[in-house]
Amino acid sequence: MSALVAVLVLPLAGALATVALPGRAARIAASTAIAATLAAALALAAWVAARGVPRLEIGGWAPPVGIAVEADGLAAAMIVMTATVMAAAGLSARHMLAPGAAGARAAFGFWPLMLLLWAALNAVFVSRDLFNLYVGIELLSLAAIGLVAIEGKAAALAAAMRYMIFALAGSLLYLAGVVLVYAAHGALDAGLLTDRTPARTDGLALALMTVGLMAKTALFPFHVWLPPAHGGAPAPASAMLSALVPKASFVILLRLWFDVMPDQATEGALALMAALGTAAVIWGGLAALVQERLKLIVAYSTVAQIGYLFLVFPLAGGASAEMPWAAGAWNGAVFLALSHGLAKAAMFLAVGQWMAARGGDRLEDLRGIATAMPMTAFAFALSSITLVGLPPSGGFTAKYLIMTSAFAAGQWGWALVMAGGGLLAAAYLYRPVAVIFARAEVPDSPLPSRGRQVVPLILAGAAVALGIASAAPFDLLSTGRPQAAGEGL
Amino acid sequence: MTLALDATLCGLIVAVALATVLGRGVFRAIVFFIVYGLLLSVAWVRLGAVDVALAEAAIGAGLTGVLFLAAVGKLARTGAEAEPAPGRPHLPAALACAGLTGALAWAWFALPEPERPGSDLAAALPRAGVENPVTAVLLNFRAWDTLLESIVLLAALVGLWLLARDEDWHDRLGLPQHVRPGGVMESFGRLLPPVGVLVGIYLVYIGADRPGGAFQGGTVLAAVGLVAALAGLIRTPRVTGHLWRAAMVVGPLVFLAAGVAGAALGAGFLTLPEPIAGGAIFAIEIALASSIAVTLAFLVIGPPERGHRR
Amino acid sequence: MTGLLPIFILLTSLVPAAITFFLRQESYRLRNALNLGGAVVKGALIVAMLVAVAGGASFETAIPLAPGLVLLLRIDALALLFVSLSATLWLLTTIYAISYLGEKPEQSRFFGFFSLCVFATTGIALSGSLISFFIFFELLTLSTWPLVAHKQDAASLRAARGYLLYALPCSTILLVAIVWLESATGPILFTDPPDLSGVDPASLRVIFALFIVGVGMKAAIIPLHGWLPAAMVAPAPVSALLHAVAVVKAGAFGVIRVIYDVFGIERVAELGVGTPLAALASFTIIWGSLRALQQTEIKKRLAYSTVSQVSYIILGVALASPFAVIGGLAHLVHQGLMKITLFFCAGIYDERAGVRSIEGLDGLGRRMPWTSTCFSIGALGMIGLPPIAGFVSKIYLGIGGLQAEAPWVLAVLGASTLLNAAYFVPLLYRLWFREIAPDAEADERAPALVGPAVAAALAAVLAGMLAASDISPLGWATLISERDYLE
Amino acid sequence: MTGPTLYALTGAALVGIGVFGLISARHLLRRVVAFNLIGSGLFVFLGAAGARGGAADPLPQALIITGIVVALSASALAVGLVVAHARASGRPALPEEDEEA
């Protein structure tokens, strides 16, 4: 219980401290907050695994008067994944923020924004209140936009501006849906809304919220803001943005469609979401194939990977919800979100170190970097394996579960999307992997310490380990979610 | 009679909104937007939401308006072209927007009869520690929202400061003001603050029982600060001004500390035990109002900038 | 303890792999000791297991990954046959590779992935469920890639890319096949064949075809063979690994598993998919031989020979008559022994005489008698000359063809034998009957290279001469087919 | 037609007008203004819904105040971005390829 409060409060307190304290003290405060929040996240997961879902009615006021938060298995898993990525990004960022004028500005902004982003993510993962979620995703967006703009160059500012437009439009659409829900039911709590008497306006409300959240998740065709934003930010920021931020709005979508308003899920709407996901897989993959900058390849890969997540809707929603294959699809999607988060963060952190060593992220700049920095190269390769969905990795487990569900449901088209998307991923990730492992004369450049090089490797290893030891995360995921428990197929 | 008044008001609001969107020139659009905000605050009074009316007038029309106007000035100084060529005519877009409006209008009539949570709220109100139900919701029932909201302000400010150019980072916030000593602006700046500070504190103070509260009061205080800065009475601080930074976080910090204290004492996170709820809310509101005032003012002033002398 | 034996056998390859990755180039001693030690321990464990299995023990270990996703390791006679083969050849190849690589760079990476490959192959052999099989199968793909690309020059990278270009789509197809089938039957364990009656025959035929494409790519079935000749640019130990120890063997092994443990031979017969597969294998045999004839590079000729020879295995198991199955299974081992001999020798010619093309072999027989004798034994065995192992396989396959009422198999075998002779005899002629070029520098003062070749050649001869005994590959194959497949 | 209905329809109209402004404007500042129109339109709709039963419901009022503050925060950051972007690129609009929203 106190772990639940801790994951909400610690990053906030850390953020306040980093704003108020001067440079060095701020960094110490940030490190402390990161370590403490990581510990709290692990404690929370252990608590959830051992004792079930903690529920907290904040201020002691039960809904509809107050706001309730709950850490179910999904939330706990996401919080742990977030904590892992954040800790890794924090470790990498410490050395990235150089002294000097630019350093002072970036160093001032990075730590508070990172901790605010973290606080917002945790708040979104556990919140059960639709309006509280709105405030949460606004905090998330503003912090994320700040991180995109942190470099201060024209391209970064344009990317941030574009992101801002999409994020604001998405927030407002979501808010419109919330307004309709409140107007119809006088309640904002997910639990109360589950038991509501459906109103005629619920379909419209759900549609508005969904489109808004899609824009924030960067689902095709709302993806155009993502590659420049994630490709332009400093590597630790990109890691957080790509690995974590889209997951928050995706988790809200999961809750809306599976918990709050499952009655509104029509076959057509569900299929449409998966179709957009398919388009994202194809478009993101093709675009990644033609990029020359590695960060853009990795960013476009996020567009494609987000597409996969949306295949869950027709497989586990609507009429499928009661079917034996629903659990597999749902678990698979969440697993994919988790392993993608870890792998994508590892990739961005690896690329960040290479950029520091080679001064650029064009593929040609990075030729043969594996010889100089084998551990990060290995981390990149391992992450690629997860993203392609090759065994043994979390990506493979997820892919297997979703594909099996798709065939069992007779919707084998979605399985082919998964399979084809994996090949596309292999195609666009092969180029960078081949380039970094190619033989080349390595220009002399100061290399990061081994301790820093190992950070991406740990993340990538975690993504792979998710596939090897998936039993424990699975039990965690099914906590508080009877539909997802059990053997499934 | 009242319906006619409402209809006129609504008509005006829609007309001004249209003018904001369609009118030529950014400056004009912004002036219309300010008028729109003021009209909207009248509408809030008509809807019986005086707290919202105050917030709308102070924040929605007032500060947002100043923010936009200041932006026009800054944009002119960047040398960016005044107005990009307008896009092509957007008939499909217009139809889509009409469709959206239509959908929302349809939804209004399709809404079920309200199942009012008012009864739950009314039942909880006596234990909230304040009489103004809006303040009760903001500072007690949904305190978590409000805490996050105060953090949102902070996040926006951190993000905004990051937009400074590296070479400007150690300069003072915003553009330096050149005011004629003894001029009208300076006199105004001298006259207003005492009254303004009084009004601001008063708004915070009465928020417990009547319309008002930390946000409205904080906004007034922010406005006072802005006027004082415009009048050259005070110089804006630098981002490294630690006292100011402390002021920015004190509100959320007190709020958070109160929440954690509740959890530590066994009452629960952000739980204000009934006997001390009123006092606690007042303390939080004072701290919050200070932070809101500072943060809002800084948000409007903008990131540090070196002045360009002509 | 005994339950953990499969895991220990896996670890004997995984642990050296994991440690080797982090060793510095200069740590020759430690690296060599690790790899040789792993291979020796593994051999010992397998012997222990052979004894235990002969005594009626069974080994099974399940590691749950996710609901419905269980990594199952178990040992049956077929697994034991394959794992013994790969373990023996791994030991030989490691000795050979240590000497072959000498002080060349990037050895830690090489041996790391090399051991990882063997780990994957062992995993394939020991897999007790379809999904375990797939996981190790893919691991094999991934760990082979860096080995093919090892030299990091343009040709190696191209070959490595070509390998993935075949491997990844085919593994995707394999995954689709697995998922499709398992979504109807639930997880498929090799211990008890799944009940396929719920799936309509048309779908089953498609699934079977997908399976064959998925695993057949590694067995280099035409038209999925293109990667194998291209991959001969890799160092000789890698070729040995591809052709004998791991990759193509894993493909052939996969075909056996699919036919016998996933579908079952009755179902295969019922669906009428065995004959088309046998026909495809026959075509591969002939076509591979024809292509081998056209090659002037030794390793390339050997590579096409592999394309042709591996399909003997598939032909045998697709025909599904008792003798054919025994012949196919035995050839899994025989081909491995003979082909690894040939590649070892080809590597020695390259290293010690700088010879890569056929013309360069002229007269090397006298200068390099041990090597050339081994090479000759391998080549003659491939042609099917008694008493070398290849002869036994061909006889069994021929009889099996007649048993299966497919007399055309005899024609295929005959044609193939002629073609084998046509592309191997000229080599032998050059080795022994031509005069050596006057300026040629050639010697075989490299016992760690020649030794493994001699051992492999000896094994090939023994496998043929002792075919009648119970412990020969043929004896094992007979045991497997009688115990598990042909009631 | 009752008062709340009138205001709800006004709110709906404001949302439409705001979205149109968002799509049609190229000047970024105008887009930020349009966001504010949309947001306030939604708040009016919510306020009208809260006013249906006679006495005003305090919960939506609190939500709206929160929303107004959030909107100001977002606007301030957006305006800062517009200025910084214009200073860096010389244009108060996004590059041409954007045909989004």
Place this chain on the structure above:
Amino acid sequence: MGDLATYAFTGIGLVFFAAGSAGLLRFPDVFSRLHALTKADNLGLGFIALGTSFQAGSWRDVALLALIWGLMLLAAATVSQLIARDALRERDGE
């Protein structure tokens, strides 16, 4: 009695507002527009405040109304002065 006074004073206030608005729309340049706005509207607001104060429940409310009017006067005076100076500078600049 109070109602009557309210009607009367707000009525007068409205007339001043109308005149001020007409001036804003009809007058030719910034200076005369400012003149119309500040003079007429400030007076109009004063009358409306006066009129509403007859409806006030307490002297406190009346004081508040007066304070509001005072602040408006101050603000209007300052703003119009600033606008005028800006306009003057702009005209001279051209």
